[in-house]
Amino acid sequence: MSAYVLVAEDDVKQAEVIRRYLEREGHTALVVNDGRAAIDEVRRRQPDLLVLDVMLPLIDGLDVCRVLRRECDVLVLMLTARRTEADLLLGLDLGADDYMTKPYSPRELMARIRTLLRRTRATTPDDPVLRIGALTIDPVRRTVGLDGRPVVCTPGEFEILAAMATEPERVFTRRQLLTVTRGFDRYITERTVDVHILNLRKKIEAVPGRPAYLQTVFGVGYKLTDGSSRAH
Structure with missing residues (x-):
């Protein structure tokens, strides 16, 4: 199940690890390093999933999510070092579909991504309205x-x-x-x-x-x- 995944992460090493894991699983991955670039890329070519770091330069991840949710329903998996319940609820309230706290295992991240993509696409033509x-x-x-x-x-x-x-x-x-x-x-x-x-x-x-x-x-x-x- 190949997908186009946009990774918005300003930590170059973490972004490269995510990109390599995604490509190893057969996905197409693009990395951007600030919030403005993330918004522009989603508008230009809507990805199947956005992996979004909260602490981004120019426009932070929360504001990126806020802007995009007014425009489209792209899947958003939020990454953050903030661990309080209030931070979690704020991210979900803005429309994030999943939320991972740092540090995290790249394998767990890939499992989350598989789950998001699978549940979104797991429908059949016979499903009734x-x-x-x-x-x-x-x-x-x-x-x-x-x-x-x-x-x-x-x-x-x-x-x-x-x-x-x-x-x-x-x-x-x-x-x-x-x-x-x-x-x-x-x-x-x-x-x-x-x-x-x-x-x-x-x-x-x-x-x-x-x-x-x-x-x-x-x-x-x-x-x-x-x-x-x-x-x-």
């Missing part, structure tokens, strides 16, 4: 619609929404939903799911603070309904 109220989730095209208008979701958000849409009204725990996202870093917690749910509510709920579709089941987790509670 899921319809829950005014929501439509297409597992083949990986699109979401609401009342006929498109809803742009990050891959992590899409995985959670699609998983819940297969079983409307079922209550999912945070741990269950965490298994369908892409994060396996030891610093990732179940609050990761809360961030994704919060972002989804901003996109599909008429009043995010009073959700009709993505409802909280206190003490347990979340469930997806058909939105009929909006009438109340």
